[in-house]
Structure formats: C-alpha cells, structure tokens
Amino acid sequence: MKGWNGRILWIDLSNRKIKIHEYDGSFAQKYIGGRGFAARILWDYLPPGLDPFSPHNLLVIATGPITGLPGPSTGKLVVAAKSPLTHGYGDGNIGSLGAVYMRYAGYDALVVTGKSEKPVYLHIYDGKVEFSPAEDLWGRDTFTSERILRKKHGRNTGILLIGPAGENKVKLATVMSQEGRSGGRPGIGAVMGSKNLKAIVFSGDRLPELHDPEEYKKLAAEAYAEIKKKPAYSFWMRQGTMSTIQWSQANGVLPTYNFSEGVFEFSENIDGNAMERMKKGQRGCPNCNMPCGNYILDDTGEISELDYENVAMLGSNIGLNDLAKIARLNRLADMWGIDTIGLGAALGFAAEASQSKIIEEKIDFGDFNSMLELSEDIVYRRGLGDLLAEGLEHASLKLGGDEIAVHVKGLSVSAYDCHAAPAMALSYGVSTVGAHHKDAWVISWEVAHGRFEYTRQKAFRVFELQRIRGGVFEMLVSCRLPWVEVSLELDWYVRLFNLATGLSWTWDDFLIAAERVLTLIRAFWVREFQAEGKGWHRGRDYPPKKWFTRPLTKGPFKGARLDIDRYDEMLGAYYSYVGWDHRGIPRASTLERLGLTDVCKDLESFIQLT
Ligand code: PTT
Ligand code: SF4
Known part of the structure; x- marks a missing residue:
C-alpha cells in the first residue's frame, strides 16, 4: 500500500496504553482518510448512545493519502468525535503542521480514548508516545501554551491544543493550532478538555512511501505554478476570504x-x-x-x-x-x-x-x-x-x-443569511455536522440561478457539492480553497492521488466514496438519536424557524422569508437523490449499494429501515 502509512495510533489516557492498528488497502480505498476514517472509527468503536463527555468518547484526528505531501494546501487534518453540542457526528478541519508531522511520524490517524487523571499533553515521535504533565499549561491561553511547547520541542513540530474554553468544557470549544487556525466547531475542543488533554505535539521525519515520488513532485510543482497563473489569484492574495x-x-x-x-x-x-x-x-x-x-x-x-x-x-x-x-x-x-x-x-x-x-x-x-x-x-x-x-x-x-x-x-448557522436563499437553507439543513457551510456552499451558485426558486435542480446541486466538498476534500485531506477560490481543476487531485497511491482512480470513484461517507455519517446521527431516546425525524433537517416566520425588514429583499411547504418539497427531492427515505434515513438498498451492509444490519436494531 503506497501513499498511506497504513497505521492508526490508539492511545488510552486512562491507563496510558498505546496500540497500533494496521489497516489494509481495502479499508483505505473504501474510506480514503480524514472524515472517512473518522466516521468509520466512530461507527465501529463508539458505544451507541454514549454521553459525549464520557471517557469512552473517541477523539479522532485523521489525515489522508495526500496530506502533508508537498502539494497545494495539503497541510490540513480532521478532528472528530461524538459532539457534546449536537450529540451527533462532529468534526472540523484545521490547517496545522500537526497534519504534516503526524504523517511523518508514521501514522495516518490518531484515536484518543479514556481520560487522564490530571492534565496531560502527548508527544508523538519516532514510534514513541510520551505522556507529560500539563498542570503548568492548564488555564493558559492557546498562544502562550503553544509558544511554551514549541520552545521545548523545537520548530519542527506540529501542535494541536485547547484553551480555557476547552478546559471548561464549553460546548463551543475548538481545537487550535498556530495562533489562528481552528477546527471542530461542534465542541471537539471540549471533548479534548473532558479527557484532561491539553495538547498533542507531533514530530517525525519519515515521508510516507509513495508510488512514484519523482512524478508526484513534478506534478505538485506544476499544480503550485498553475495556482499562481489563475486570474483570481492576485485578488485572493490581497483579501482572501x-x-x-x-x-x-x-x-x-x-x-x-x-x-x-x-x-x-x-x-x-x-x-x-x-x-x-x-x-x-x-x-x-x-x-x-x-x-x-x-x-x-x-x-x-x-x-x-x-x-x-x-x-x-x-x-x-x-x-x-x-x-x-x-x-x-x-x-x-x-x-x-x-x-x-x-x-x-x-x-x-x-x-x-x-x-x-x-x-x-x-x-x-x-x-x-x-x-x-x-x-x-x-x-x-x-x-x-x-x-x-x-x-x-x-x-x-x-x-x-x-x-x-x-x-x-444544535450547531449555530455559519455566516450566510437564508431568508432569501432556500438552497443554502437546505445545505445547512442537511449538513453532516449541523448548520455548516463547509459541505455545500451553494449560495454563490444559487444567487446566479434563480434565488427564490425551490427546485429539484437546487436539491441536486446541494448533493453534488456535498460529495466534492464534504466528501472528497474532507477525505483526501486537503484544503478545498484552491478549487473554490482560484478554480484549480479537480483533476489535479485525481492525478496527485493516483501518483501517490499507484491506483488508477477516476473522479467517479471519488464520488462513490464520498457518497458512502455522507451516508455513513447520516446513519451515525440516526443511531445516536435513537439510542439516546430522542428519536429521529424529518424535522431535524429543517433550518431555523426565524427564516420562516420573521421576514427581512430592509435591504434588496425586504419582506423575504422561506416557505415551509416548498422547503419540505425540496428536502424530499434531496432525500430521493441521496437514497434516503421520507424520514431522512438511508434506505437498506442505499446502504447495501454503498458497501455498508454491516451498517445496515446494525442500524436495523435501532430503527426499522425501508
Ligand atoms: C470552520 C469555521 C470557519 S470556516 C471559520 S472562518 W472560513 C471560523 N474560523 C475560526 C477561527 O479562525 N478561529 C476560531 N476561534 N473559530 C473559528 N470558527 C470558524 O470555523 C480555515 C479555512 C477556512 S476560513 C475555510 S472557510 C475553509 N475550510 C475548510 C474546510 O472546512 N475543509 C477543507 N478541506 N478545507 C478548508 N479550507 C478553508 O480553511 P471547522 P483553518 Mg477550520 C482562526 O474548522 O470546524 O470546520 O469550522 O481551519 O485552518 O482555520 O482554515 O471563512
Ligand atoms: Fe490554509 Fe487558506 Fe491556504 Fe487553505 S488557502 S491551505 S485555509 S492558508
């Protein structure tokens, strides 16, 4: 297996034991990495209905087959857990040297379980894991703590850490890195805090084995050059997001x-x-x-x-x-x-x-x-x-x-008002983690395609974007902004992936893997809500009430508000594209088509599938 390290490091903070889980090519190809690995690990190993602050919650930090390799914007990782904020699947994406050095330390993912008796931080390097006291860091902010750790462990390290919000189990706490990179909106920082885990320091110097390192390097250099040639590049460099x-x-x-x-x-x-x-x-x-x-x-x-x-x-x-x-x-x-x-x-x-x-x-x-x-x-x-x-x-x-x-x-809406944007409202409604724009930022397309309409085409567009953004980029793991903001073509990613792994995938192979992980995540939500006794229903995929009941009072769309019946129709169209039933629950045939037969059997013990 090339491209992947093939190793996931498990650390139990309660008894300070570690184990290495080696996985094979079939797992790698089915779930690719990042969000794919995190969702499968949470499905397999998290006891259903678990309190997210239980020591048994799993903090998963995962990279993908091109993460950390020299190539455009590959310094990213996914942090995931059962969310204390939503009680469903939660994750976030962070740009961090931690992504690079976790891969260079020889691992593709890290799973932390248990709870340390006292505040602790981990140093992962050269096949070793050091547990160090973190009492002197506890209570300190993320900037100061990271500077202290960097001084101690040197420049060639990647550090993920929490601040006082995570320590105090504030359910809005994120995981931070590099004084301005943040991820895990659904309270993943609070999960870290509940384990008394202040920080994780990665170091290593072993590049994962690649199928064709020379050609990979050449193609990566071309991709970097291509980004700089794009017309949108210079304005992007001035103002960014x-x-x-x-x-x-x-x-x-x-x-x-x-x-x-x-x-x-x-x-x-x-x-x-x-x-x-x-x-x-x-x-x-x-x-x-x-x-x-x-x-x-x-x-x-x-x-x-x-x-x-x-x-x-x-x-x-x-x-x-x-x-x-x-x-x-x-x-x-x-x-x-x-x-x-x-x-x-x-x-x-x-x-x-x-x-x-x-x-x-x-x-x-x-x-x-x-x-x-x-x-x-x-x-x-x-x-x-x-x-x-x-x-x-x-x-x-x-x-x-x-x-x-x-x-x-339970996850607050990110920064797009949807009184006059039904497709974006749908995107928030069915996002994998609660109301987040990361899976389907459909609003720029919607504005150009009849913003007040509620169409099947809009529902399909949400699904299409979810597969690319919430699926492929979150599994590879790589920043999506070269594609979104300067129009770097998606084919670059297919070619980089194939040179790293030696596979001959087409874009369609990625889309199937993406659909699999999006459906697996939905199965996770349904299982957890059923197991906790809250129950799953279609209303869970509705956007906030305010957009239906309180129209805009000024601006170009004064008086605009969403229409609940038409939203519901569009939601139904979305369900039919993704192969979920009228309740928003994956159909047995969908789970089987995506190679999730075991998930289908497990889920059936929580709710009857159609
Ligand atoms: C992401 C969400 C976003 S999305 C922003 S700004 W954005 C906010 N950033 C925060 C921050 O900063 N500090 C803080 N304390 N809280 C914050 N909360 C908000 O979190 C970020 C970039 C951005 S900037 C975006 S869109 C893209 N997101 C990507 C993604 O999700 N996946 C991916 N493969 N590539 C992405 N590239 C871009 O990354 P969450 P970052 Mg973030 C300071 O985590 O939980 O997903 O929420 O990662 O390294 O800071 O880069 O206009
Ligand atoms: Fe990070 Fe921004 Fe570069 Fe993406 S475009 S990798 S978010 S700095």
Whole structure:
C-alpha cells in the first residue's frame, strides 16, 4: 500500500496504553482518510448512545493519502468525535503542521480514548508516545501554551491544543493550532478538555512511501505554478476570504443583528477593503502558496488573523462596526479556543433576547464592552454565559427564545443569511455536522440561478457539492480553497492521488466514496438519536424557524422569508437523490449499494429501515 502509512495510533489516557492498528488497502480505498476514517472509527468503536463527555468518547484526528505531501494546501487534518453540542457526528478541519508531522511520524490517524487523571499533553515521535504533565499549561491561553511547547520541542513540530474554553468544557470549544487556525466547531475542543488533554505535539521525519515520488513532485510543482497563473489569484492574495463581506452585503445575505437582516449599514467599515487598508501581513497553513490568513492589529495593537466567517459573526451579526474591535474579539476567541461562529451566534442571540425581554441582562447590539464581558462569561462559565456555553439550542429552550435561536441540530448557522436563499437553507439543513457551510456552499451558485426558486435542480446541486466538498476534500485531506477560490481543476487531485497511491482512480470513484461517507455519517446521527431516546425525524433537517416566520425588514429583499411547504418539497427531492427515505434515513438498498451492509444490519436494531 503506497501513499498511506497504513497505521492508526490508539492511545488510552486512562491507563496510558498505546496500540497500533494496521489497516489494509481495502479499508483505505473504501474510506480514503480524514472524515472517512473518522466516521468509520466512530461507527465501529463508539458505544451507541454514549454521553459525549464520557471517557469512552473517541477523539479522532485523521489525515489522508495526500496530506502533508508537498502539494497545494495539503497541510490540513480532521478532528472528530461524538459532539457534546449536537450529540451527533462532529468534526472540523484545521490547517496545522500537526497534519504534516503526524504523517511523518508514521501514522495516518490518531484515536484518543479514556481520560487522564490530571492534565496531560502527548508527544508523538519516532514510534514513541510520551505522556507529560500539563498542570503548568492548564488555564493558559492557546498562544502562550503553544509558544511554551514549541520552545521545548523545537520548530519542527506540529501542535494541536485547547484553551480555557476547552478546559471548561464549553460546548463551543475548538481545537487550535498556530495562533489562528481552528477546527471542530461542534465542541471537539471540549471533548479534548473532558479527557484532561491539553495538547498533542507531533514530530517525525519519515515521508510516507509513495508510488512514484519523482512524478508526484513534478506534478505538485506544476499544480503550485498553475495556482499562481489563475486570474483570481492576485485578488485572493490581497483579501482572501474577507472579500466575501462585500459579496454578502451586495447579495443581501450578510448575517446582521442575529440573522434578522441580510445587509449591514456599516458593512464598509468591516469588509475586505477595510481589512486591506489595515493589513499588516498574511500567513497560512503548511504547504500553501495562496495563504489566506490576513492579519491586522487590533485595538490593543496585537496581531489578529481575520476570515470572513469570523468578521461577519463577530461584526455585523452583533452590530459591531469597528474592525479593530472585532479583531480583538476574534484574537481572544483564538486564545480561548472558542468557535467564532458559535460565539457570534450566542452573542447575537443574547442581544436579541435582551431586546425582546426574554432575559433581564442588558446586552445591546453594537456595544463592544457588554459583548466582551459576555464572551468572557461564556468561556469561564459565569451567569448567563454558563447557560450559553451549553449551546444555543439548550440555552434557547431553557429561556424560551427558541424562535430567535439560529441553529440546526444544535450547531449555530455559519455566516450566510437564508431568508432569501432556500438552497443554502437546505445545505445547512442537511449538513453532516449541523448548520455548516463547509459541505455545500451553494449560495454563490444559487444567487446566479434563480434565488427564490425551490427546485429539484437546487436539491441536486446541494448533493453534488456535498460529495466534492464534504466528501472528497474532507477525505483526501486537503484544503478545498484552491478549487473554490482560484478554480484549480479537480483533476489535479485525481492525478496527485493516483501518483501517490499507484491506483488508477477516476473522479467517479471519488464520488462513490464520498457518497458512502455522507451516508455513513447520516446513519451515525440516526443511531445516536435513537439510542439516546430522542428519536429521529424529518424535522431535524429543517433550518431555523426565524427564516420562516420573521421576514427581512430592509435591504434588496425586504419582506423575504422561506416557505415551509416548498422547503419540505425540496428536502424530499434531496432525500430521493441521496437514497434516503421520507424520514431522512438511508434506505437498506442505499446502504447495501454503498458497501455498508454491516451498517445496515446494525442500524436495523435501532430503527426499522425501508
Ligand atoms: C470552520 C469555521 C470557519 S470556516 C471559520 S472562518 W472560513 C471560523 N474560523 C475560526 C477561527 O479562525 N478561529 C476560531 N476561534 N473559530 C473559528 N470558527 C470558524 O470555523 C480555515 C479555512 C477556512 S476560513 C475555510 S472557510 C475553509 N475550510 C475548510 C474546510 O472546512 N475543509 C477543507 N478541506 N478545507 C478548508 N479550507 C478553508 O480553511 P471547522 P483553518 Mg477550520 C482562526 O474548522 O470546524 O470546520 O469550522 O481551519 O485552518 O482555520 O482554515 O471563512
Ligand atoms: Fe490554509 Fe487558506 Fe491556504 Fe487553505 S488557502 S491551505 S485555509 S492558508
């Protein structure tokens, strides 16, 4: 087997035992890596219905066959677990030297189970695993902790770690790396915290064995050169994802005042052009020649790396119009290790709840000081913050603000308002982890293809994008932005994969593997909801109530809102494309067609399949 290391490292923190699981080519080809490995491992080894904070939850960190190899934007990894926020499948994607050095240490994936008695960090190198005390790091922010670890273990290491949010089991906590890379929105950082695991340090120097290393190197160099030739490259290098603020404002989808509106009257203060005027530099993930981590100085003079989602959710969504102040909240979120999207959604919810007298606390849109104070209260679990740290679904049900809580399956919606975008609403509704744009960012296509329509074509487009973005890129594992943002053709990835592995795959082979993993993840959600007694039903795939009941009051699409019956019809069309029944549960024939016969049998013991 070439391309893959063929080894998964298992670490039990309770008894400090390790074991190496060797897998063969058939597993590799069926699940490829990353999300594919994570979903299969969670399906096979996670006891159904488990409390996500149980020591038996599995923290899976997984790479793929081209991860870490010299090639465009391959310095990425997937972190996954049963989510404490949604109680379903949860994962996230991080750009980190950890991706490179895990592969160079000889492993494709790491599974951490158990719970350490005291705070601990792991150093994985040369076939060894060291368990080191982390009491002196516990309580420290991610920037300081990473600097301490890097000083100790040297520059040639990759570090994944959590901050105070993860330690305090805030369900919005992410896993962090490199002072500005974050992943695992569904609370994967909190799972790490529940295991008393502060950090993982990887080092190694062994490149995985490749089928044709010389040709691979040549093709990778050509791909890098091709990226630089693309017409979109130079503007991308100036603004990265930040230009999406201008795009969202122009198209009326910029989340504003807790997703009440799609335009922000101060958008020019916080958009890509404003960022460019303040820009101090840019940085990015390993192996990337189109780095998108644009940074500015915040209002205290500290470096803060800005992305579209961060600025929209901590800016327009909470009414803040000062980019330097938004940058401060953003930097603190990275230091605390909390999801900026989840945080912006919680703050926006609180401001609207305050306005509507659902809560007594006075929190005003646009008031930086109260937003900062509430953010700290969430991270350190004080007062209202403690409730919001449990997630939007829990907090809103407890407070009675269900109608203004903008989430799907408990995961807050990322930064696209969908009052006037039904396909994007569907994409959030059926995303693999709750409301995330990562699987199907259909909105740019939708805007150009009849945005108010509810068509079968839109449902198919969501499925098509899910297979590429949520399937192929999450399994390979590689950054999708060279394809999305500068139009690097997908065929480059097929050729790189074949040269690394010696296989002769076509694009269609990737699509089948992608469909398999998306269906497996759906089976996981259904199994967990059944096992926990919550039950699975079609309504789980509905977007937030607010988009149906509270129309936009201004902007180009004033008066727009979603129509529930037409949404439901489109959802039905989506189910028929993916081969799931009217409840959104994979049909037995679909599971069998995708080579998941064993999953079919297991799932049948939780719910009757059609
Ligand atoms: C991702 C989500 C996103 S998506 C953003 S900005 W984006 C937010 N970033 C956060 C952050 O930063 N700090 C923080 N404390 N919380 C944050 N929460 C939000 O998390 C990121 C890039 C971006 S920038 C995107 S779109 C692409 N995402 C990819 C993906 O998902 N898969 C893939 N194969 N390639 C991708 N490339 C791009 O990576 P989640 P990163 Mg992220 C600081 O994790 O859980 O998936 O949520 O990884 O290394 O920071 O790169 O406008
Ligand atoms: Fe990382 Fe951005 Fe490069 Fe993708 S484009 S690898 S997110 S720096």
